[in-house]
Amino acid sequence: xxxxxxxxxxxxxxxxxxxxxxxxxxxxxxxxxxxxxxxxxxxxxxxxxxxxxxxxxxxxxxxxxxxxxxxxxxxxxxxxxxxxxxxxxxxxxxxxxxxxxxxxxxxxxxxxxxxxxxxxxxxxxxxxxxxxxxxxxxxxxxxxxxxxxxxxxxxxxxxxxxxxxxxxxxxxxxxxxxxxxxxxxxxxxxxxxxxxxxxxxxxxxxxxxxxxxxxxxxxxxxxxxxxxxxxxxxxxxxxxxxxxxxxxxxxxxxxxxxxxxxxxxxxxxxxxxxxxxxxxx
Amino acid sequence: xxxxxxxxxxxxxxxxxxxxxxxxxxxxxxxxxxxxxxxxxxxxxxxxxxxxxxxxxxxxxxxxxxxxxxxxxxxxxxxxxxxxxxxxxxxxxxxxxxxxxxxxxxxxxxxxxxxxxxxxxxxxxxxxxxxxxxxxxxxxxxxxxxxxxxxxxxxxxxxxxxxxxxxxxxxxxxxxxxxxxxxxxxxxxxxxxxxxxxxxxxxxxxxxxxxxxxxxxxxxxxxxxxxxxxxxxxxxxxxxxxxxxxxxxxxxxxxxxxxxxxxxxxxxxxxxxxxxxxxxxxxxxxxxxxxxxxxxxxxxxxxxxxxxxxxxxxxxxxxxxxxxxxxxxxxxxxxxxxxxxxxxxxxxxxxxxxxx
Numbered sequence: 058x059x060x061x062x063x064x065x066x067x068x069x070x071x072x073x074x075x076x077x078x079x080x081x082x083x084x085x086x087x088x089x090x091x092x093x094x095x096x097x098x099x100x101x102x103x104x105x106x107x108x109x110x111x112x113x114x115x116x117x118x119x120x121x122x123x124x125x126x127x128x129x130x131x132x133x134x135x136x137x138x139x140x141x142x143x144x145x146x147x148x149x150x151x152x153x154x155x156x157x158x159x160x161x162x163x164x165x166x167x168x169x170x171x172x173x174x175x176x177x178x179x180x181x182x183x184x185x186x187x188x189x190x191x192x193x194x195x196x197x198x199x200x201x202x203x204x205x206x207x208x209x210x211x212x213x214x215x216x217x218x219x220x221x222x223x224x225x226x227x228x229x230x231x232x233x234x235x236x237x238x239x240x241x242x243x244x245x246x247x248x249x250x251x252x253x254x255x256x257x258x259x260x261x262x263x264x265x266x267x268x269x270x271x272x273x274x275x276x277x278x279x280x281x282x283x284x285x286x287x288x289x290x291x292x293x294x295x296x297x298x299x300x301x302x303x304x305x306x307x308x309x310x311x312x313x314x315x316x317x318x319x320x321x322x323x324x325x326x327x328x329x330x331x332x333x334x335x336x337x338x
Numbered sequence: 339x340x341x342x343x344x345x346x347x348x349x350x351x352x353x354x355x356x357x358x359x360x361x362x363x364x365x366x367x368x369x370x371x372x373x374x375x376x377x378x379x380x381x382x383x384x385x386x387x388x389x390x391x392x393x394x395x396x397x398x399x400x401x402x403x404x405x406x407x408x409x410x411x412x413x414x415x416x417x418x419x420x421x422x423x424x425x426x427x428x429x430x431x432x433x434x435x436x437x438x439x440x441x442x443x444x445x446x447x448x449x450x451x452x453x454x455x456x457x458x459x460x461x462x463x464x465x466x467x468x469x470x471x472x473x474x475x476x477x478x479x480x481x482x483x484x485x486x487x488x489x490x491x492x493x494x495x496x497x498x499x500x501x502x503x504x505x506x507x508x509x510x511x512x513x514x515x516x517x518x519x520x521x522x523x524x525x526x527x528x529x530x531x532x533x534x535x536x537x538x539x540x541x542x543x544x545x546x547x548x549x550x551x552x553x554x555x556x557x558x559x560x561x562x563x564x565x566x567x568x569x570x571x572x573x574x575x576x577x578x579x580x581x582x583x584x585x586x587x588x589x590x591x592x593x594x595x596x597x598x599x600x601x602x603x604x605x606x607x608x609x610x611x612x613x614x615x616x617x618x619x620x621x622x623x624x625x626x627x628x629x630x631x632x633x634x635x636x637x638x639x640x641x642x643x644x645x646x647x648x649x650x651x652x653x654x655x656x657x658x659x660x661x662x663x664x665x666x667x668x669x670x671x672x673x674x675x676x677x678x679x680x681x682x683x684x685x686x687x688x689x690x691x692x693x694x
Contacts, residue, residue: 227422230389231484233409234416235436235491245439249426331471 096311099304111305120287121309127198127286128266131205135262136255139213146214147221161214164207169271176204177276196278201286204272209262216258220251253328260321267314339400339494339527340365341386346395348381348551355381357551359395363544366525368518370532370542374574377548379531380499386529387497388412399494412495415488419500421480423472429483430468433458436491458486461520478509485520498530502537514541535575539563547571569687572613579619579657581612581684590686593652595630599686614681619659621646622678623669629678632657634671639663646671648679 100108111117146158164172180187180194180203187194194200224247232242270288277284285293287310294303341363348356356378363369371379384390386397388409397404404412424432431438433455437446446454459465462482472480481501488496501517502510518541521528532538538545539559547554547562547570555567566572583592586607590597597612622629635656636647644666648657659679661669671677 225420225422227418227420228424230409231416231418231422231424231487232435232439234387234389234414235439235487236410236413237435237439238410241439245435246424 093311096304096307099301100308102301103305108305111302112309116281116285117287117290117306117309119282120285120290121313123198123201123285124267124287125313127201127205128263128269130202131209131266132259132263134202134206135209135213136259139210139258139262140217140251140255142210143214143217143221147218161211163211164209165211169208169269170275172207173204173272173275176200176207176272180276195276196280196284198284200276200278201273201284204276205266205269208269208272209266212261212265213255213258216261217251217254220254224250253325256321256325256328260318264314264318267310267317340398341495341527341529342396342398342401343382343386344396344398346382346385346397347393348378348385348390349393350381355551356385356392359551359553361546361553361556363527363529365527368521368528368530368541368543370530370538370545371548372532372535372538372545372574373548373554374533376550378551379533379548382548383497383499383529383531386495387414387416389416413491413493415491415493415496417481417484417488417496417498417501419503421472421477421484421504423480423484423487425472427471428468429459429464429470429472429475430455432472432483433487433490435487454490455486458490461489462486476509477505478513481505481513482516485517494527496526496528498528500531500533503532503534510537517541539575547574549574566613566685569611569613572685572687577616577658579614579616579681580655581614581681582653582655583610583612584608585610585686590684593630593650593655595628595652595680597628597681597684599684610686612681612684612686614684616645616658616660617643618681618683619648619657620680620682621659621661621669621671622680623671623675625678626680629680632677632679634673634675634677637671637673639666648677 103111142161146154146161177184177195177200179185180200182188182193182195184195194203228246229242232246237245268288270286270292273286274289277286277289279285279289287306291303291306291310294300294306341361343359343361346356346359348354359378359382371382373379381390385392388404388407388411392405395405399412409416424435427435434451437451437454440446445451456465456468459468462485464479464482464486467475467479467483472483475483481504485501498517502513505513514537517530530541542559544556544558545562546556549570555562555571557565562571563575566575572578581590581592581595581597583590584607585591585599588599590599590610590612592612599612625631630650630652632648632650634646635649638645638647642663643660644663646659646661648659649655650657657679
C-alpha cells in the first residue's frame with residue numbers, strides 16, 4: 058500500500074498532469090479516433106458476407122498486393138540509401154553540404170502530384186531516363202516503387218541522422234584499438250546502435266507509402282489488376298458513389314496499418330528493453 | 339615494451355598542441371602524464387595509441403618505428419575517460435570483442451575465449467556481471483569492464499586517458515589502488531593521463547608534467563614534489579603561497595620581511611617570487627625576529643589538518659597555511675586573531691634571462 062501511494066505521489070509531483078493528460082485524450086480522440094471510427098461505423102452497414110465479398114474481390118486483393126509489395130520494396134530501398142545519405146551528411150564535410158541536407162526534405166514539402174508528374178515525365182518510355190531502357194518503367198509496378206521511394210526517403214534520413222550525430226567516436230576508437238578493422242567496427246559497433254532508428258525510419262517510410270496517392274496515380278497507369286494501388290481503388294469506388302464499398306476497403310487498410318505499426322512498436326520495445334533492462338531494480 | 343618518443347610535433351590548425359616532445363619509457367613502467375587541460379597530454383597519449391596523427395617526430399616501440407601503423411596494428415590497450423563500452427553488448431561480449439574480431443587464423447577457439455573472458459572478469463571482480471549490459475553497471479564497474487576489455491587482447495602497452503576522471507572520489511581512490519596492484523602483478527608498460535596531481539603522485543613510478551604542449555619536468559613523484567623544476571610545476575603540484583619581492587644579496591625582501599635564499603649569491607638586484615607550500619608556513623602567537631604580522635581570516639578543519647586563511651596587512655596578500663590538529667589546539671587561535679608567520683622553506687626560481 059505504501060509503495061502505491063508513493064508511486065501515485067511521484068506521478069503527480071509536477072503540476073499540470075490532469076490538465077495536459079485530459080487535453081491529450083480529447084485532442085487525439087477528436088483528431089484521430091473519431092474520423093477513423095467513422096470508417097469502421099460506415100462499414101458496419103454491411104453484413105459480414107457483403108463485407109467479405111467486397112474486400113476479397115480479386116481486383117481489391119490485387120491492389121493490396123501491389124500496395125504492400127511496392128511500399129515494402131520502396132521502404133527497404135530507402136533504408137539502404139537513406140542510411141548511407143545520413144552517414145555522408147553526418148560524417149563528412151563537403152561544399153554545399155547544407156544545400157544537400159535541405160534537398161533531402163523536399164519530398165516532404167513538394168505537393169505529391171507535382172512529384173508524380175515530374176517522375177512520369179522522366180520515366181515515361183520517351184522521357185529523359187525512360188528512353189534508355191528497353192522495358193517500361195512508368196505505368197508499371199516499377200514506376201510505383203520509384204514514386205514511393207521518392208516520397209519515403211526523408212523519413213529514414215531524418216531518423217537515422219540524429220542518432221549518428223550523437224554516436225560517440227570513442228566507441229569506434231575503442232573498437233579499432235582492440236584490433237577490429239573498419240568493416241568489423243561498422244558491423245558490430247555502429248550498425249547495431251542504428252537499428253532502432255533504422256526500424257523507425259522504415260516504419261514511417263512504409264506507412265507513408267501505404268497511404269500515398271498523389272504521386273502514384275500519374276506514374277502508375279492505374280490498370281485494374283495490374284497497376285492499381287489500394288488508395289486509388291478506394292478513390293474509384295468513391296467516384297462511383299460506392300461509399301460503403303470504399304469504407305470497407307479503407308477499413309482493411311486501416312486495420313492492416315494498425316497491426317503493422319503495432320508489430321513494429323513491439324519490436325522496438327523489445328530491442329529497447331534488451332539493452333536497458335535492470336536486474337532486480 | 340619500451341616506448342620512445344622523439345621530437346613529436348603536432349598542430350591543430352593554428353594551435354601548436356605539442357612542441358618537440360621527447361620522452362623514453364622503460365619496459366614495465368607506470369608513467370603519468372600530468373597537466374592542466376589544454377596542456378597536450380591527451381593528444382600525446384592518442385598519438386602514442388595511433389588514434390591521432392602527428393605532424394613530425396618518431397615513435398618507437400621496442401626500438402621499432404610504429405608511426406605508420408594504425409591503432410589496430412599497434413597492439414595497445416586503450417581505456418577512455420567515459421568508458422566507451424559497447425552498450426548493445428553484454429559485459430561478456432564487450433570483453434570478448436577484441437578476441438572475436440581477430441582474423442580466423444589467430445582467433446582462439448570459443449572455449450578459449452570464454453575462459454579468458456571469465457578469467458579477466460574475475461580479475462576485475464565482475465564475474466557475476468557477465469550477462470549484464472553496461473547501462474546496468476555503476477561508473478566504477480563500467481571502467482573495470484573497460485580495463486578487462488583492453489587487457490583481453492594482451493596489449494604490450496596500456497594507455498589510459500583520465501581513467502578515473504568521471505568517477506566519484508571514493509571509487510576513484512579504490513580503482514587507483516587496484517590499478518597500482520594490477521600493474522605490480524603484470525608489469526605491463528602503462529601510461530595514464532590525469533590532471534589530478536594527487537592521483538599522479540599516488541600511482542605513478544614517474545611523472546611527466548606538461549604545460550602548453552611542452553614537458554616541464556620528468557621525475558619520480560618525490561623528485562617532482564620536492565624539487566620542482568619551474569614555478570609552473572611548483573604551482574601545479576599543490577597549493578602554494580607567493581612571496582613577491584626583490585632578491586638582494588641572497589635575501590628575498592618582501593614587505594616587512596626578508597628571507598635568506600640558500601644558493602643565490604648574486605650581486606645584482608632583481609624582482610622575484612618566492613614559493614612556499616601551505617604546510618611550510620609557520621605560525622606563532624608571539625612576535626619573534628624575522629616574522630611578519632598576519633590576521634586569521636578563516637579556519638577550515640579538514641580531517642586531521644587545519645587550513646588557515648591569512649591576510650598580510652603589509653603587502654595586502656592572502657596566504658594559506660596548513661597545520662596539524664594537535665598544533666592548532668596548542669596554538670589556540672581564533673578567527674580575527676593576529677599571528678606572526680614565517681616560511682620554514684622557500685623556493686625561488688631565478689629567471690634565466692635575468693641579466694638583460
